Amino acid sequence: MKRLILVMVMVLMAGQAWAFDPSGNYSFKEKGMSGSMEVKEVGTSITLKLDTVNSQTNMCDLEAKGERVISSDKSIDASFVVKESEVKFEVVFTPKGATIKMVSEGGNDCGMNAYFDGKWSKAVAKRKSNKK
Secondary structure, eight states, X not given: OHHHHHHHHHHHHHHHHHSOOOOEEEEEEETTEEEEEEEEEETTEEEEEXXXXXXXXXXXXXXXXXXXXXXXXXXEEEEEEETXXXXXXXXXXXXXXXXXXXXXXXXXXXXXXXXXXXXXXXXXXXXXXXXX
């Protein structure tokens, strides 16, 4: 019985070790749109702040809180709700970026023709050089 419990604990711990941290900065570039997003994860809770702007200067600026739904070493699926408006969307994080998909019907809390759903690229940490 003790061995079974030990094996179960090890499997659970290994599953957590395979998952990656989605925290970081992301950028958004689509035709006529650009934006940035900051993601922070504490435990299974994920918060994000994002802003996008289109070529007519219509903006989207929001904060949302979400939770991991499914995670593996290759992706994290999370569900989010915008704090002020109950707008809902899903994000699939990968080590190289994220894809946002709207779940709520109707508006997305953005200005006219502005949006935030689509593919986002994760910023790569710059390496410090050891030049003397």
